Amino acid sequence: AHQWRGVVAEYADRLPEHVRERVVTLGEGGTPLVAAPVLSERTGADVYVKVEGMNPTGSFKDRGMTTAISAAAGRGAKAVVCASTGNTSASAAAYATRAGMTCAVLVPDGKIAMGKLSQAIAHGARLLQVDGNFDDCLVAARKLAEVYPVELVNSVNPDRIEGQKTAAFEVVDALGDAPDIHALPVGNAGNITAYWKGYREYAGRLPEAPGGTLPAVATRTPAMWGFQAAGAAPIVLGHPVDQPETIATAIRIGNPASWAQAEAARDDSGGVIEAVSDDEILAAHRVLSAEVGVFVEPASAAGVAGLLRRAAQGHVPAGARVVVTVTGHGLKDPSGPCAPPTAARSCRSGWAPTSCPSRPRSASS
């Protein structure tokens, strides 16, 4: 019987040699691409969700962390650092533990989901809760990595992008070719950068990439549709946002590190980057949980929110094949939109039980 071996082993011929010297893996990748008839019916398209919450620490970050930590281990690194809205810190903490490294994480104080914080602590990370937002944390993490012998494992580390591009490979492997449209949430913009790289490589459009001269697997590339939360939509607005705000804490980011790469992905692919409101995110979250059967964290619903809105505006061609990445597991943030009344009342993220569109009104009294 075949057991999935993690993205480095599965896609070894398309990854740089230096990530393969000392592979640190928790079996990440190989996540389900689930047909979503409910979304297909609503959009008139053929919609699939790529369920990245099925990764070992519950988010897509594990794909890039296996490569970043493997590369760091290969270079003999003893410690890593990252800034995070939660998922990167959970993933870095787990993979660093696996590699026998020290891990320091900088997170915005009080603004990350409890599940993610628990993971970082359980995996033994040194936790630095910063009085500021993610962007402040990233500035500080970059400085730490300059001054101390620690490696930065945010997505500005190119090894992260190499690992994350494997999600695009998996989509093509599952569907037989690239979809017409790929939708996903955008925060620090590493993931849209990685998908676009993966799709181009698999279509033989980046011959200089590792494995770029292998036979093309896809005949085409999709239009990349990225969605930011309206209160944290710097790429849409065209300028950084000083005080980003959204219930989707994972993408509460005002100055994305991979801004230029995200714009390139949008423009080269004939795609869009748009903003979705918190209400649209919550409505999409409800569709995913209560109709599709997939429980995600709030930020992960942004791609579905964007797809539904663009479909309503007539921008989704009939029968188009659409893949939407849902980036993180719902259990990361269970105090959020669907918590039972008592938990919701004490929820620090401020969702009142009655304001939650994911639960019927009658159940909230």
Ligand code: F0G
């Ligand atoms: N969805 C989730 C669940 C995330 O955790 C993130 C980013 C994104 C989407 C956006 O991806 O940054 O590559 O554009 N989380 C980072 C973190 C910032 O620290 O965990 P992106």
